[in-house]
Amino acid sequence: MAIEFKEVSFKYPNGYLANEKLNLTIHEGEKVAIVGQNGAGKTTAVKLMNGLHKPSEGTVLIDGVDTKTKTTAQIAKAVGYVFQNPDDQIFNPDVYSEVAYMLKKLKLPEKDLKGRVKWALELTDTKKYRKKNPLDIPYPIRKFVTIAAVLATDPKYIILDEPTAGQDTHGIKILEKIMDEMTERGTAVITITHDMGFVVNNFQRVIAMAHKNIIADGTPQDIFWNEKVLREARICRPQIGEISAGLQLEKQTLYMNEIVREIKRYVQ
Numbered sequence: 001m002a003i004e005f006k007e008v009s010f011k012y013p014n015g016y017l018a019n020e021k022l023n024l025t026i027h028e029g030e031k032v033a034i035v036g037q038n039g040a041g042k043t044t045a046v047k048l049m050n051g052l053h054k055p056s057e058g059t060v061l062i063d064g065v066d067t068k069t070k071t072t073a074q075i076a077k078a079v080g081y082v083f084q085n086p087d088d089q090i091f092n093p094d095v096y097s098e099v100a101y102m103l104k105k106l107k108l109p110e111k112d113l114k115g116r117v118k119w120a121l122e123l124t125d126t127k128k129y130r131k132k133n134p135l136d137i138p139y140p141i142r143k144f145v146t147i148a149a150v151l152a153t154d155p156k157y158i159i160l161d162e163p164t165a166g167q168d169t170h171g172i173k174i175l176e177k178i179m180d181e182m183t184e185r186g187t188a189v190i191t192i193t194h195d196m197g198f199v200v201n202n203f204q205r206v207i208a209m210a211h212k213n214i215i216a217d218g219t220p221q222d223i224f225w226n227e228k229v230l231r232e233a234r235i236c237r238p239q240i241g242e243i244s245a246g247l248q249l250e251k252q253t254l255y256m257n258e259i260v261r262e263i264k265r266y267v268q
């Protein structure tokens with residue numbers, strides 16, 4: 001079971017080509033970060049995954065089914081997409097209704113609906129806001145409300161578009177807990193982010209995009225020690241990597257525990 005892109009290109013109605021011949025496979029249960037400069041085509045690519053966009057050329061398959069043969073609503077049952085801007089997603093007058101909305105549409109029995117909403121609100125730490133108007137709560141929490149609304153539908157694949165934007169350390173911890181819980185349940189988590197520290201701490205697979213295309217797909221080590229990829233995707237090596245490079249350690253690393261071990265070896 002997988003999301004597969006085969007030579008996928010996408011052109012916006014104004015003729016702008018935003019993705020060009022993308023090839024990609026993401027399996028159920030995988031955790032993947034997508035990184036790259038602004039305008040590289042990341043959001044366009046993930047919208048192709050859940051049918052918000054259909055390819056201009058090539059094929060997107062969800063568990064073997066061509067997205068062109070399904071409506072966005074049908075695809076969204078398997079592939080949940082959390083918008084970059086929560087205000088593009090939220091339209092209900094209170095948090096509980098927002099999280100329950102899709103489940104009502106799917107005609108889930110009342111008991112199951114309540115259980116799912118409770119679970120999603122607890123996992124995202126938004127339960128205490130359930131009676132509030134989403135517009136009256138701060139942006140980072142509003143973002144978690146939109147995550148809860150998608151989690152509640154229990155998708156096989158979940159896309160988080162820049163979930164780290166505006167989050168403090170507490171918010172990042174909640175995000176990490178959500179991603180871990182989802183991958184444990186076998187859900188694939190696909191995350192666009194500009195926070196490279198978050199990437200190395202949470203992902204073993206990183207896709208780097210630049211100029212409408214995927215320029216690298218590998219481990220954090222493959223991505224962050226490749227100067228050409230860093231330059232083209234206009235991304236920075238995470239701080240631990242910079243320190244490691246600056247100190248010219250024998251074993252270059254991106255990870256805190258490893259750099260501590262390496263430095264201890266020098267001072268002992």
Ligand SMILES: Nc1ncnc2c1ncn2[C@@H]1O[C@H](COP(=O)(O)OP(=O)(O)OP(=O)(O)O)[C@@H](O)[C@H]1O
Nearest residue numbers: 012013014016018037038039040041042043044045
């Ligand atoms: N509706 C649209 N019509 C025309 N061009 C668009 C449209 N939406 C996006 N684009 C263009 O497509 C390109 C890719 O946009 P996309 O949002 O996929 O990039 P991104 O990598 O997600 O960037 P960011 O990190 O800034 O969100 C950009 O140049 C953008 O201006």
